[in-house]
Structure formats: structure tokens, C-alpha cells
Amino acid sequence: DTEVTQTPKHLVMGMTNKKSLKCEQHMGHRAMYWYKQKAKKPPELMFVYSYEKLSINESVPSRFSPECPNSSLLNLHLHALQPEDSALYLCASSLLALSTDTQYFGPGTRLTVL
Amino acid sequence: SQQGEEDPQALSIQEGENATMNCSYKTSINNLQWYRQNSGRGLVHLILIRSNEREKHSGRLRVTLDTSKKSSSLLITASRAADTASYFCVMNSGGSNYKLTFGKGTLLTVNP
Numbered sequence: 001d002t003e004v005t006q007t008p009k010h011l012v013m014g015m016t017n018k019k020s021l022k023c024e025q026h027m028g029h030r031a032m033y034w035y036k037q038k039a040k041k042p043p044e045l046m047f048v049y050s051y052e053k054l055s056i057n058e059s060v061p062s063r064f065s066p067e068c069p070n071s072s073l074l075n076l077h078l079h080a081l082q083p084e085d086s087a088l089y090l091c092a093s094s095l096l097a098l099s100t101d102t103q104y105f106g107p108g109t110r111l112t113v114l
Numbered sequence: 115s116q117q118g119e120e121d122p123q124a125l126s127i128q129e130g131e132n133a134t135m136n137c138s139y140k141t142s143i144n145n146l147q148w149y150r151q152n153s154g155r156g157l158v159h160l161i162l163i164r165s166n167e168r169e170k171h172s173g174r175l176r177v178t179l180d181t182s183k184k185s186s187s188l189l190i191t192a193s194r195a196a197d198t199a200s201y202f203c204v205m206n207s208g209g210s211n212y213k214l215t216f217g218k219g220t221l222l223t224v225n226p
Contacts, residue, residue, distance in 0.1 A: 044216075090156060103159065105159075106156050107155050108155055108156055
């Protein structure tokens with residue numbers, strides 16, 4: 001199984017809402033990532049988890065709160081977002097957080113903030 | 115910054131033709147990868163080439179790497195309509211093993 005799943009596929013939320021994005025993999029990978037991708041742009045790294053510990057936060061605003069409850073699951077909690085946060089949010093995983101490891105991406109969650 | 119530049123930004127060809135995309139980068143790399151993205155959805159890993167390799171093949175894909183020119187190319191032979199997608203070159207960013215730095219991408223359209 002080389003699949004990374006993400007739910008929901010689409011999400012529309014208001015600026016006062018609290019919502020969560022979910023990502024799951026059952027490949028035994030110990031590194032998981034969140035990326036943000038705006039239209040016609042490449043993905044931008046947000047967070048890296050290695051062995052369920054947050055290892056990298058790319059200066060992401062605190063209205064985005066990641067969580068890694070176990071080695072298979074990665075969440076992104078959203079609160080008080082802005083319209084400019086509307087984007088495709090991609091989750092990825094790799095065996096380890098090493099440059100030689102292929103990252104496997106999920107299909108993404110398309111987020112719209114009204 | 116290390117962000118790669120793909121050339122061309124957009125490419126439109128007929129089915130059966132070959133497609134060549136180029137990528138240039140600025141600083142030394144450990145490896146370079148190519149990913150494909152269909153219609154703004156998830157990315158699919160295509161191929162990885164290490165800094166000590168010059169050419170690599172995978173099915174209809176051929177990747178070259180010239181570290182002296184800091185450039186790479188992706189050739190797709192005998193293209194199909196299903197190859198229509200955005201293609202990104204992705205560099206291992208210096209100083210951090212985990213971090214992938216994406217180029218701006220080439221949008222390939224294969225017309226049936």
C-alpha cells in the first residue's frame with residue numbers, strides 16, 4: 001500500500017470557524033509533511049514531523065496547528081483563517097526525513113476560506 | 115534561494131511526440147527529483163537522480179543531470195494524452211536533508 005489519504009477533499013469555512021484536516025498513511029513511514037499550494041504555484045513546505053515529533057515549522061502562522069497523534073496519522077487544525085489561506089493543502093510521507101527518501105503525496109484538501 | 119526554474123513554463127504537443135522539459139538550479143544538490151501533478155491534485159514521484167549520476171531511465175522517461183551547468187532535463191517519449199499535467203523538478207535543499215525545494219513547474223498539454 002503506497003497510498004496517502006486525506007480528508008476532506010474539499011472544505012469551505014468561515015473566518016471564525018475551527019476545522020481540521022486529516023492525513024493518514026499505513027506504509028510505516030516515520031516522516032510526515034504538510035505543504036500549502038496556491039494556484040499555479042509549486043507546493044510550499046509548512047511542517048515536518050519526524051518520529052511523531054515536530055521537527056520543522058517553516059514560520060507558519062499560529063492559526064495553523066499541526067498534530068501527529070501516532071505514526072500513521074497527521075492532522076492540521078485550522079482556526080481564524082484568512083481568505084488568503086485558501087489553497088490546496090497537501091500531506092506527504094516518507095520512510096525517514098532524508099533527502100534520499102521519496103515523498104509520497106496525498107490528493108490534497110482544497111480549502112476555501114470565506 | 116535554491117528554487118529551480120523550469121523551462122518552458124508551458125508546452126503543448128501532439129500525442130506521439132516527445133516532450134522535453136528543462137530545469138536549472140542555483141546551488142549544489144544531493145539529488146534532483148521530478149514529480150507530476152494532475153489538475154491541481156496530489157503529486158506523483160517520477161524519478162530521482164543522484165548528483166553522481168548523469169542519466170537515468172524509467173519507462174518512457176529519461177532524465178539527465180549536468181551538475182557543472184546546474185541543470186537537468188526530463189524527456190517523455192511517445193507522449194500520450196494522459197501525460198497532460200504539471201511537471202516539477204525538485205531539489206534537495208542545501209543544509210537540510212529533508213527539505214524538498216520545488217521549481218515553478220512546466221505545464222504540459224498533450225493533444226489527442
